[in-house]
Each structure stands twice: as structure tokens, then as C-alpha cells.
Amino acid sequence: MGSFQQARIDESDKPMRQRHPLAGCDQQTLIHLQHGWGMTEPQIFGPRIGSDAICLRADLTTGSALANLRALLVSGASMLAMLADNSAECDPAKHVANAVKESLREGLGMLGVVERAVDEDRKKASA
Secondary structure, three states: OOOHHHHOOOOOOOOHHHOOOOOOOOHHHHHHHHHHOOOOOHHHHOOOOHHHOOOOOOOOOHHHHHHHHHHHHHHHHHHHHHHHHOOOOOOHHHHHHHHHHHHHHHHHHHHHHHHHHHHHHHHHHHO
16 A cells, blocks of 8 residues: 555645645555544444444545534534534533534634635635
């Protein structure tokens, strides 16, 4: 299996959002990255197969990854808000849900910083 850096294809002439950061990765490298990035936790969830499997794809662009990440964070925060709103005040789950929801809100802000940096890269490339 080649390293992640060896698998990269040079797309430095493209705007950051249009780049394919996993292009050139073989299936084994993608699986290794999934494990390294915490996408699979077989000891907790068990093996995932079929349509339930989460897997990286080499054709994903940076822009689609950022958009998907934003949607996932917003969705997670919404689910936690619903859980907190429907829990009794004395339920510890309510406090945990609120704390995690606040962490996700901060994460959305940090994602905004990254998105702005990516967009600044695009402006510099087109100038």
C-alpha cells in the first residue's frame, strides 16, 4: 500500500473547492484513512456492510466534503436540541446534549474559518 502522499495527484492549478484530495488513492489507502480518521470504530459499532457502510471515495472534492461536513454538524446539533428539549430538567442526558450541541456550534464556527480560507485561496488563484 502506498502512502497517502504518494497517492496524491497534483491539482494545485485548480481552486481548492474543486480539488480531489483523495484522487489516486487505492481502496486499501482509503480504508486505512477511514480507520485513521475515526470513521470506523468496529469495537463499538461492529462491522458495517452494505448500504449502511461509510466509505471514503476518491472522487470527492474539497467543496463537497466541506458542504457535507457542515450539513452533518447542523443535523447533529438539531438532533441534540430536540433531545434536550424533550428531556426533563433533572435528566443528565439533557445537560450532556446541550454541552455537545454547544461544541458542535463552535465546530460550525471553526468550519466557517476553514471555508473562508478555502475561498480566499480561490480568490488568489483567480487573481
